[in-house]
Amino acid sequence: MESTASECESFYHEKGKYKGILSWLMSTDHKRIGIQYLVALLTFFSVGVMLGLLIRLSLIAPGTFIGQETYNRVFSVHGIIMIFLFIIPGVPVAFGNFFLPIMIGARDVAFPRLNRFTWWTYLAGATLVALSLFAAGGAPDTGWTFYAPYSIRAKANITLAVTGVFVLGFSSILTGINFVTTIHRLRAPGMTWFKLPLFVWTLYATGWVQLLATPVLAITLVFIILGRVFGVGFFDPSKGGDPILYEHLFWTYSHPAVYIMVLPAMGIISEVIPVFARKKIFGYKAVALSAIGIASVGYFVWGHHMFTSGMSDTARIIFSFITFLVAVPSGIKIFNWVSTLYKGSIVGSAPIYFALTFIFLFSIGGLTGLIIGSLEPNLQLHGTYFIVAHFHYVMFGGAGFAILTALHYWFPKMFGRMYPERPAKIGWFILFIGFNVLYFSMFILGYEGMPRRYFDYPARYFPLHLVSTIGSWILAAGLAIIAGNLLRALFKGPKAPADPWGGRTLEWTIPSPPPAENFVETPVIRD
Amino acid sequence: MILGPSNVAGKIETSFLIITAACVVLLVAVTITMLVFIYKYNRRRNPVPEDIEENLPLEVAWTVLPTLLVLGMFYFGWVDFDYIRNPPKDAMPIDVIARQWSWTFKYQDGRQTDTLRVPVGRPVKLVMTSEDVIHSLFIPAYRIKEDCVPGLKTHLWFNADQTGTFDIFCTEYCGLEHSHMRAKLIAMPATDFAAWYKTKEEAEGTNKGLELLRTKGCLGCHTTDGTRKVGPTFKGLYGSNVTVVTNGKERTTAANEDYIERSVRNPGADVVKGYPNIMPKIPVTDEELKEILEYLETLK
Numbered sequence: 104m105e106s107t108a109s110e111c112e113s114f115y116h117e118k119g120k121y122k123g124i125l126s127w128l129m130s131t132d133h134k135r136i137g138i139q140y141l142v143a144l145l146t147f148f149s150v151g152v153m154l155g156l157l158i159r160l161s162l163i164a165p166g167t168f169i170g171q172e173t174y175n176r177v178f179s180v181h182g183i184i185m186i187f188l189f190i191i192p193g194v195p196v197a198f199g200n201f202f203l204p205i206m207i208g209a210r211d212v213a214f215p216r217l218n219r220f221t222w223w224t225y226l227a228g229a230t231l232v233a234l235s236l237f238a239a240g241g242a243p244d245t246g247w248t249f250y251a252p253y254s255i256r257a258k259a260n261i262t263l264a265v266t267g268v269f270v271l272g273f274s275s276i277l278t279g280i281n282f283v284t285t286i287h288r289l290r291a292p293g294m295t296w297f298k299l300p301l302f303v304w305t306l307y308a309t310g311w312v313q314l315l316a317t318p319v320l321a322i323t324l325v326f327i328i329l330g331r332v333f334g335v336g337f338f339d340p341s342k343g344g345d346p347i348l349y350e351h352l353f354w355t356y357s358h359p360a361v362y363i364m365v366l367p368a369m370g371i372i373s374e375v376i377p378v379f380a381r382k383k384i385f386g387y388k389a390v391a392l393s394a395i396g397i398a399s400v401g402y403f404v405w406g407h408h409m410f411t412s413g414m415s416d417t418a419r420i421i422f423s424f425i426t427f428l429v430a431v432p433s434g435i436k437i438f439n440w441v442s443t444l445y446k447g448s449i450v451g452s453a454p455i456y457f458a459l460t461f462i463f464l465f466s467i468g469g470l471t472g473l474i475i476g477s478l479e480p481n482l483q484l485h486g487t488y489f490i491v492a493h494f495h496y497v498m499f500g501g502a503g504f505a506i507l508t509a510l511h512y513w514f515p516k517m518f519g520r521m522y523p524e525r526p527a528k529i530g531w532f533i534l535f536i537g538f539n540v541l542y543f544s545m546f547i548l549g550y551e552g553m554p555r556r557y558f559d560y561p562a563r564y565f566p567l568h569l570v571s572t573i574g575s576w577i578l579a580a581g582l583a584i585i586a587g588n589l590l591r592a593l594f595k596g597p598k599a600p601a602d603p604w605g606g607r608t609l610e611w612t613i614p615s616p617p618p619a620e621n622f623v624e625t626p627v628i629r630d
Numbered sequence: 631m632i633l634g635p636s637n638v639a640g641k642i643e644t645s646f647l648i649i650t651a652a653c654v655v656l657l658v659a660v661t662i663t664m665l666v667f668i669y670k671y672n673r674r675r676n677p678v679p680e681d682i683e684e685n686l687p688l689e690v691a692w693t694v695l696p697t698l699l700v701l702g703m704f705y706f707g708w709v710d711f712d713y714i715r716n717p718p719k720d721a722m723p724i725d726v727i728a729r730q731w732s733w734t735f736k737y738q739d740g741r742q743t744d745t746l747r748v749p750v751g752r753p754v755k756l757v758m759t760s761e762d763v764i765h766s767l768f769i770p771a772y773r774i775k776e777d778c779v780p781g782l783k784t785h786l787w788f789n790a791d792q793t794g795t796f797d798i799f800c801t802e803y804c805g806l807e808h809s810h811m812r813a814k815l816i817a818m819p820a821t822d823f824a825a826w827y828k829t830k831e832e833a834e835g836t837n838k839g840l841e842l843l844r845t846k847g848c849l850g851c852h853t854t855d856g857t858r859k860v861g862p863t864f865k866g867l868y869g870s871n872v873t874v875v876t877n878g879k880e881r882t883t884a885a886n887e888d889y890i891e892r893s894v895r896n897p898g899a900d901v902v903k904g905y906p907n908i909m910p911k912i913p914v915t916d917e918e919l920k921e922i923l924e925y926l927e928t929l930k
Contacts, residue, residue, distance in 0.1 A: 165809075172806060172906070246803050252780060253763040253805060258908075340781020346764055347779060380671070381679040386689050411766060412777050413784040416715050420708060427700040434696045435689075437660060442688075444667035448679040451672070459664065466660055470653035473700065477707025479645035479714065483773035486766055486801035552770025554801040557809035561797065 113519065113616040131215035134617060136222050137201030138517065143229070144197055147188040152582065154181035159541070159575040162568050165559040174558040175244040176259070180236060182247030187268050188229055190502050191360055194367035195278055195313075196225070198509045199306045201517060203282060205610040205617060206300045208291025208626040213284040217277060224274040231267030235260040246556060248357070251338035251349040255330040262331050269324045272317045275363070279313030282306050291609075293628030297391070300608045301384065304391040305370030308398035312359045312366070316402070320356035323349065350412055354405035362401040364498060365465075366394055368505030369436055372458050375512050376440050378606045379455035380447030386439045393432035400429040410481045419478060426476040433469050437462060452604065453527035457508035460535055464500025468493060471546065489549025495542045507531075507585065514589060515599030519616040522592030526584055534581025540574030635771050635796065635817070637753075637789040641710040642773040648706045652699065714774070717787030721753035728758065728765035728778035730910060731807035731860075732847030733798065737827070742845040746798060746815045748790050749823035755787040762910060766802035769815055777802055790817035806908060807850060807860055839925020846912050854929055861909065862902050868926045874900035887923055894919060 112118075114134045117126045127135055154177050161169050161177070169177065200218065204211050212218050236242040240260040245253055254261050286299070286307045299307075326349070329335040336342025338349040377384045384390060406414060406422030440462055449455065471493045475484050484490065515521055544567045549555075553564045560568070602611035609626060610617070632647070634640040670676065724746070725736035735746045748754045758767060760778040767786065768775035771794075776786045800811035818826065843849050843864075851860040862872075868890070873882050880903060883889055892899055897909035914922070 171809070175803075175806065175808075244805070250764060250803070253803070256763065257805070340779075345781070347782070381673075382681055383683050385682065386684055388684075389689050389693075411775050413779045413782055416712070420711070423707060424704055427704040428697075430700050431693065431697050435693060438692045439689075441660060441664050441667065444664065444671055446676070446680040446682060447667075447671045448673050448676050449668060449671050459668065462664060463661055466657055470657055473653060473703055474646065474649050477645065477649050477703060478711040479642045479707050479709075480649060481707075482714065482775060483642055483646065483770075485775060486768065552768070552797070552799070554768065554799045554809075556803040559809040561812075 112618060113614065114619045115519075115616060116619070118619065129219070131211070131219045132619060133200050133204050133211050133215065133218060134517075134621075136218055137197055137199075139222060140192065140200060140225070141197040141517075143226070144189055144193060147184050147229070151181055151185040151189055152579065154178075154184070156575055156579055159572040161558070162560075163565075163572045171558045172244070175556075176242040178556060179243045179246050183232060183243065183264060183268070185498070186247050186360075187271050188232065190364045190498055191275060192225060192271070192278070193364060193502060194371065194506060194509065195282065195306055195309055195363075196221075198302075198371065198506075198513065199278075199282060199367060202513065202610055203285060203303060203306055204289065205613070205621050206303050206608050207286065207289060207294055208609055208622065208628065209285065209289035210620045210622065210625075212281050213288055214281050218281055221274050221277040221281065224270060224277065228267045228269075228271030228274060231270060232264055233267075235263035235267060238263060248353060249324075249327060250353075251327065251330065251346050252340075254327055255339060262328055265324045265327050269321055269328075272321045272324070275313045276317045279310040279317070281310075283310040283314065286310070291626050291628055295628075297388065298628055299391070301373035301387070301390055301394075302367070302370035302608075305366045305373070305394045308394040309363050309366045312363050312398050312401070316356045316359035316363075319352060320360075323352040323356065326352070347409070347412055347414060350409050351405070354408045355402075358405040358408065359398075359401050361497070362398055364502045366397060368461070368502040369394065371505045371509045371512070372440060372461050373436070374606075374608065375454050375458040375508055376443050378512075378604050379450045379452060379458075380444050381450065381605070382443055382447045383607075384439065385442040385445070386435075389435055390439050393435045396432040397429060400425065400432070404429055407476050407481075410478065411485045423476055423478050423481075427473065430469065430473055430476075437466060437469075450604075453522075453524050453531065454508050454512035454604070456528060456531045457504055457511060460531070461501060461504040461508060464496055464504060464538070468496030468498075468500050471496065483552075484549055486554055487549035488545040488553045488555055491555050492542045492545035492549060495545070500538065500542075507534075510589065512604070513610075514592070515603050516610055516615045516617070518593055518596075519599050519614075520592050520596030521599045521603060522589055522596050526588040530581050530584030530588060532581070533584060534578055537574050537577030537579070537581050541571050541578050542574070544568075544571040544574065633791065634773070635790065635792040635794060637791060638710075638714045638774055639772045639788075641714060645706050645710065646773075649703050652703055656699075717755040717785065718753050721755035721787050722749075723755045723757055724748075726756050726758040726767060726778065727761060728767065728800070728811075729761040729847050729912075730763065730805055730850070730908075731800070731811040732850035733767070733800075733811070733813040734845050734847065735813075739827075741827075744813060744844045744847075744849075746813060747823060747826060748815065748817055749820040750790045750793055750817050751820055753787060753789045755785060758784045758786070763804050764802045765800045765804050765811065768799045768801040769796055770799065771796040771815075775801055793817050793819055806906070810859075811850070837925050837928075839921040839923075842914075842918050842922055843925070846914065846918075848912075851909070861905055864926055865929050868923075868929065873903040875903055876900050890923060890926065891919060894922075 114132055121129045158178050161174050238260050243261055243264045244259045245257055326337040330337060336344040338344045338346050373384055373390055404426045406418055407426045410419050474480050548564055548567045599615040601614050632640040632643045634643060727734040734742055736742050758778045760780045765778040766775050767778055772788050774786055776784050794817055796815040798813040798815050853859055853863045854865055856863050856865040867885050870885050871882050872885050894914055898907055901907045
């Protein structure tokens, strides 16, 4: 095979019929699409962080900065943006799009044009959600869960926001279809299932969850819209409907959605730890199969969100039992990651700082999940700050830190530049301190009975609220340093070599940034 | 055995502490192992890595042991659950009606209050429902909660072991005033409770109109002392001139009996300027309305 110069040019180099911004917006290159998703995600994440800071600010002096109505809208929009626009699409659309084809030795995903369409669908959904914030009725004030019958009666722009989330759901389903097909059909010669990088395994499991669970959300949201627009009473007891049905349908999707957020995050950690420990992962098959285990059992635990909903006690006991079982494969992954460090030769670069922090924070998130998954403690802790703390440890400490890990690990490959290590580590340290001050105090608040989604509260909770808010400022400082460091490196960083870390997966065998079609010659995988 | 202010509080606390202790042990074990490995197998101390890919017995061990451990945790979460969820047959029933944004407690003889009074030493069963959206009744001191769902009757039960006044919070987000949807639980000695239960409304020294405003939940949004809440205050309302929005148009009207009746029967018709149009229609009989009007007249 001959290789001409143009074939080696990076994917940033414009070719084809579109120029400038259109060469991005109309591109079907999985890497260009991945970069666009990343930009969108980080933008929404920044907005979500601002709203989160505003919530914390309001809580140290209720009524001083924002009113009650605004507060309710702010925490709702914070949730909607962080969940539906940032963390659910999150890892798959940004890093999955960019790296999945490269890691399996393919030139693109199975359906590049569908991938393009998926991005437009995502943008359309995001636009609808954004419109709901500014249109006449006012931003949603239902919380991100849209519980009926409140969401049917509320006067804010629920219909618009819910339609937006519905459209975002399609984007998610299409991503799932695309990735599952890509992994089945486009693996390079010799890339057998048990040679797949673990990140690909988790994307595979995630793809199936997106494919099978998201339609349930779509149906549920259509019911909400029908209820609001045409007065159909699926969830309205005065018309023979059932509010608890909504909760069942919502969590049938939204619990598996937790695995959409967390599985690919685990995949990133499974890639990064072996590279910096200079070892192969300990128990490859166990880690790969536990992803499938989590994805399968994860469908059957949604009821633990409803232990105090009025659901039958028998159902509660069964859901609690299955919840404990789903903890086991997550535990296995943690043991395997830690064992990978054993007799390794650990290089202390920035990505592994974030990856090991993920293990610590995700362990806290997972273990507190067992506490609230227990029948008796749940009676106390459900609907309190304990829950808020728990899911921020899982979502932010888990998925969020995995995204930060991925950003620092793949930055040289995606942008062809290196960033300085020192500011990254300083930012990491401040973020870690701020994170724990912010969210650990919420565990104590919740144990003491502080309910979530409260604008105002009895004075005895004030000291811990103050601690938590100070934590939010420290956390914001850490994030700012990390972001500033990477942004500066984007323009001023030195050129990155093809393999700055000593990685073993295929993306490190091609130049940084990769050429337009990834591989000059299709790689053949041998042992 | 941990005791609490009620029969269930100690049991739930015990279960919480056992499960949390197990979690802390696991977290400490994983974290210390990780830190030791990071220290020992640092590049400087251990420049050459050893590839160890698999160890079947070890992997079987850390699959089976955690499975047993989590099943143990499940058991400790479950052991008293049936007791906590199933009230004894002789429990005193009290109906709980939740609405945006107030609580009404209804005793067997039809008596209604906004404060939950219970006798110490006697099992109490709360039979709960909601008139509008989902709420949740949470008694932090007793460590129990349950949702109040429209169209459904849910329940909680407890036996107060100590006297005292405890918070009741709404813990299911229910709209604007969610964080102010709070009430008090007063656990009283049985004799005091019996005395209180026997006295009828009149003996409480309160006005019948005020009592109605309280039990209908009006005071969740309107005050009688002039302070502004979600809705305008009742103080000085009667006979004053109010600026309202009717069908999108502003107008000024006198707050007479007709106006107040219309505002109760059809809250969305005239909305006082500067306030949200969120008041629900609350069923009020003609006699009740009369009592309320009489009371409002006194609030100059």
